[in-house]
Amino acid sequence: NAGVTQTPKFQVLKTGQSMTLQCAQDMNHNSMYWYRQDPGMGLRLIYYSASEGTTDKGEVPNGYNVSRLNKREFSLRLESAAPSQTSVYFCASNVATGDFYEQYFGPGTRLTVT
Amino acid sequence: QKEVEQNSGPLSVPEGAIASLNCTYSDRGSQSFFWYRQYSGKSPELIMSIYSNGDKEDGRFTAQLNKASQYVSLLIRDSQPSDSATYLCAVSSGNTGKLIFGQGTTLQVKP
Numbered sequence: 001n002a003g004v005t006q007t008p009k010f011q012v013l014k015t016g017q018s019m020t021l022q023c024a025q026d027m028n029h030n031s032m033y034w035y036r037q038d039p040g041m042g043l044r045l046i047y048y049s050a051s052e053g054t055t056d057k058g059e060v061p062n063g064y065n066v067s068r069l070n071k072r073e074f075s076l077r078l079e080s081a082a083p084s085q086t087s088v089y090f091c092a093s094n095v096a097t098g099d100f101y102e103q104y105f106g107p108g109t110r111l112t113v114t
Numbered sequence: 115q116k117e118v119e120q121n122s123g124p125l126s127v128p129e130g131a132i133a134s135l136n137c138t139y140s141d142r143g144s145q146s147f148f149w150y151r152q153y154s155g156k157s158p159e160l161i162m163s164i165y166s167n168g169d170k171e172d173g174r175f176t177a178q179l180n181k182a183s184q185y186v187s188l189l190i191r192d193s194q195p196s197d198s199a200t201y202l203c204a205v206s207s208g209n210t211g212k213l214i215f216g217q218g219t220t221l222q223v224k225p
Contacts, residue, residue, distance in 0.1 A: 031211045040122070042202055042215030043158070050210060058212065090157055094211040100146050100165055101211040103204075105157040 003027065004106035006091050012112045013081040021076040021109050023091030031094040032074040033058075033103065034066060036087040043090060049074055081113045116141040118205050120216035128224055133190040135219050137203030140184070146206040147179055147186045151199045152218065158202055162188060193223045 007022045025032065030051045035043040035058075045058030049068040063085060065077045078085060089109045094101040117140040127133045135149075146165055150158035162177040164170045164186065170177045176189040186205075190197055203216040 033212070040217065042118070042120075042204075042217045043213070044215070045212055048210065048212060056210075059214075097163075100163070101206070102148070102160060102163055103211060103213055104160060108157050 004091055004093055004104060006089075006106040006109050008109060009107065010110050012114065013078075014114055015082060017081050018077065018079050019081065020078075021089055021091075021111075022073070023075065023106060024073045025091075025093040025106075026072065027093060027095065027104075028071070029093035029095055030071070031101070032068065033092045033094075034064075034074070034076045035090045035092065036060065036085075037090060037108075038087050046076065046089075081111075083113045085111065086113045087111060116205075116207075116214050118203055118214050118216040120201075120203050120219045122217055122219060124220040124222050126222045126224060127193050129193060129195060131193050131223075133193045133197065133221055133223070135188045135190075135201050135203075135221065137186045137188075137216055138184055139186070139203075139205045139214075141205065141207055141214075142181075142184065144181075144184075144205045144207045147177070148204040148206070148213070149175075149177060149186075149188045150202040150204060152202055153199045190221075193221075195223050195225050197221060198223050 033048040034046040047066040091106040149162040164177040178187045200218040204213040
């Protein structure tokens with residue numbers, strides 16, 4: 001049971017390049033999330049998927065797209081990277097605890113856009 | 115705009131002391147409250163969750179929730195140098211599971 005996994009761990013892009021960040025969970029969770037974390041700040045939600053086949057925007061969706069490929073996988077795509085997207089990206093999934101949920105995070109992808 | 119506020123610190127305490135971290139939130143409809151610990155260069159790790167008013171204890175950690183004052187806190191007893199990290203407060207409302215995070219409080223425990 002690996003929990004939440006993310007690839008790659010590190011990436012450097014030039015402005016205008018595209019890339020896809022991969023996330024997978026093996027815990028059979030329905031809901032998955034993408035956050036970004038900038039220095040000295042908490043995490044901000046980019047997109048989330050409440051279940052397979054559904055996605056919704058979070059607080060900072062501009063410049064990103066997502067795909068919920070199946071229950072396990074939730075990918076984040078940058079179509080044309082910008083320096084403002086330099087950040088650490090975390091994927092997370094939710095486990096239900098009675099009437100509530102608890103969220104667990106992957107190890108993160110550190111992205112630099114030059 | 116729903117907000118979660120924390121003092122960014124750093125909060126410095128001597129080893130063995132009680133560390134007190136505080137968080138306020140703006141959305142009165144918030145239902146779930148979490149504390150995450152994040153070591154430098156690592157991902158957030160869930161250490162406490164609390165859903166009803168009052169105290170919840172787990173080992174050296176106690177979470178306190180006061181919904182009327184829109185305030186949640188984390189107490190760490192017998193602080194250890196290994197507790198030195200950034201502590202993130204997160205709040206959720208509704209059933210989407212979406213979290214709103216504070217900016218985090220950096221805790222330094224000095225031997």
